[in-house]
Amino acid sequence: MTIAENIHAIRARMADAAQRAGRDPKEILLIGASKMNDAAACQAAIAAGIDALGENRVQEMAAKLREHAYDGAPLHFIGHLQRNKARQVVGTAALIHSVSSLELLEEIGRLAERQGLVQDVLLEVNIGGEQSKSGFAPDVLRGAAERAAAIPHVRVRGLMAIPPIQREPHGNLPFFAKVARLYVDIGRDLYDNKFDYLSMGMSDDFEDAIAAGATMVRVGSAIFGHRQYQ
Ligand SMILES: *Cc1c(COP(=O)(O)O)cnc(C)c1O
Numbered sequence: 233m234t235i236a237e238n239i240h241a242i243r244a245r246m247a248d249a250a251q252r253a254g255r256d257p258k259e260i261l262l263i264g265a266s267k268m269n270d271a272a273a274c275q276a277a278i279a280a281g282i283d284a285l286g287e288n289r290v291q292e293m294a295a296k297l298r299e300h301a302y303d304g305a306p307l308h309f310i311g312h313l314q315r316n317k318a319r320q321v322v323g324t325a326a327l328i329h330s331v332s333s334l335e336l337l338e339e340i341g342r343l344a345e346r347q348g349l350v351q352d353v354l355l356e357v358n359i360g361g362e363q364s365k366s367g368f369a370p371d372v373l374r375g376a377a378e379r380a381a382a383i384p385h386v387r388v389r390g391l392m393a394i395p396p397i398q399r400e401p402h403g404n405l406p407f408f409a410k411v412a413r414l415y416v417d418i419g420r421d422l423y424d425n426k427f428d429y430l431s432m433g434m435s436d437d438f439e440d441a442i443a444a445g446a447t448m449v450r451v452g453s454a455i456f457g458h459r460q461y462q
Contacts, residue, residue, distance in 0.1 A: 235273060236280035238455045239264075242438070246449065249439040260442055263308055265434070265452030267292065268459045271301035277455060278305040286310035286329065286450055290317040297324070310392075310431075310450055312366050315339045328353045329392040329431050329450075332366035337380055344385035351386050354431055357414060359407045360396035367393070370414060377418050390429035390447070391415045395437075404437045408444035415445070 233241075239262070247257040261283040266274050274285055274296065285302055287293040288311025296302065309325040315336050321328060322343040331337050331353045344351040355377060358367035368376050373391075380388050391414060395407035411432055419427030433441025435454035442449065453459060 235276040235455060239277060239280040239282060242451055242454055245439060246442060249442040253443045253445075255442070259447055261448045263310070263431070263448055263450045264455050265310060265450045266296075266301075266456065267311070267452065268461075269456045271296050271299035273456055274301035275303075278302070282455075284308050284326065287325075288312075290320050293324075294320060319343055322351050323347045323349055326352065327389070327429070329448075330354070330356045330366070331380075331388075332356045332358075332368065334376055334379055334383075337383055337386055341383045341385040349385070352389050353386055354390050354392040354429055355380065355388060357391050357393045357411055359393045359411050362396055365394065370410065373414060374418055374422070377422050381422055388423065388427075390419070390427040390431065392431035394432075394434075402437075402440055405440045405444060408432055408437075408441050408446070412445035 242262060246260055250257040250260055263284045263286045264277045264282045266285045267288040282305055284306040286308040306326040308327045308329060309321045310329045313321060313330055313336060318339050322340050340351050340353060356367035357373055358365050358369055361369060391411060393411040395404045398404050412430060415427060415430045419425055429448055430446050431448040431450060432446045433449035435451050438449035438451055
């Protein structure tokens with residue numbers, strides 16, 4: 233299967249999942265998680281109509297930018313972001329999915345102000361309470377979101393989450409449902425119903441994420457094939 237064929241097949245599955253949930257398929261964006269895939273693969277995904285590409289590592293993103301990997305589609309940053317690397321991402325990524333602390337968000341705001349822009353971001357929720365993952369714990373998220381709303385030069389557009397790895401089929405559904413509830417409640421109470429991005433779901437579970445309310449799914453291996461880790 234080519235990248236284009238994979239994207240068409242995933243779009244069809246996304247549309248089915250949306251219809252089953254009584255949702256409009258057009259409100260759900262397909263983000264290609266392109267880590268460890270080269271510029272040619274990124275360009276093939278863009279030619280096939282991917283909505284955006286998401287990168288995980290700043291260094292890899294910078295190298296692929298020089299190769300014009302993302303020309304023709306928005307670039308998102310979806311990986312863990314260190315404060316000292318934020319400078320390379322602010323103003324370059326249309327959306328940063330993975331804001332995991334208020335200190336990072338303040339730094340993003342400072343950098344955006346210097347460039348005279350407003351950076352769109354999502355707050356990452358550590359929905360499984362895992363030590364190994366970054367993100368706001370669910371019980372501190374509301375407080376953080378309230379403070380985030382007052383930070384200039386950033387616009388919080390919603391939430392992102394990566395649930396713990398599950399062995400059971402549909403095991404992520406309860407986690408997706410919890411994130412969706414936080415998204416709806418915080419969006420209504422603190423953001424004037426202006427939240428529009430709920431980023432959750434990957435190759436193995438994007439249909440369940442859509443059932444729970446995702447508006448962005450981040451799909452890697454189902455588009456680009458299995459990654460070769462060294
Ligand atoms: C790699 C990655 C994905 C995609 O994972 P697949 O299982 O390959 O679809 C999604 N989100 C993030 C943050 C990732 O790092």
